[in-house]
Amino acid sequence: MDVQIIMSQTFPPGVSSEAFFACADAIAGAAKDLAALGWTPATSSNFSMRVDDSHAAITISGRDKGRLDRDDIMLIDLDGQAVGTDARPSAETALHTQVYRRWSDMRVVLHTHSRTQSVASRLFAAQGSIRLEGWELQKAITGFHTHESMLQIPVFPNTQHMPELVARVEAWLDAGKPLHAYLIDGHGIYTWGRDMAETRRHLEALEFLLACELDLRRLSA
């Protein structure tokens, strides 16, 4: 006999179910496209969208990110606690809420595990970051207006202990260094933006730029 688990999401007073479902639909749509590109293998990756000042919609841990529907996305508060559901949020929830807590204008966080992101993270881990310079596509990152700029993407060591990663991100920011995205060694990339379109543009540009850097190294080997 097939057992079907129906997730129930309820909403506390003040949290709009319409706003949540709009976020859930936007996440599911983006995830489907990113999965089709092969960037979310084997249930990897996680996605979130701010619902209001104190809540976000985020993917439930372990779900196939290419086949998400509304029941695969849940409500959390900005401490990463489930709200109105017993479902378990992404194992990497703390990396999403960190962005929302730090920047009130950031509304979307996307994390993927493409092959290019994974290989680049390993290649540049020893130097701690990759410096992108001279590429026209740097201008796809908000705030960049010329190829004559330097976009530095840190590579943080991987860990299963999220507070450690959160602390590394905090330390980078507290040192006054700009941060638009980061790689995690042997793992994948995180990036964010003010809406889904901006965040997808960041992710696509970074994927392209990392692939170009890998090609350059291959060709000059």
Ligand SMILES: CSCCC(=O)C(=O)COP(=O)(O)O
């Ligand atoms: C099988 S991928 C390992 C976990 C991971 O890195 C990831 O992105 C997905 O974790 P989640 O808990 O968000 O499904």
Ligand SMILES: [Zn+2]
């Ligand atoms: Zn991951």
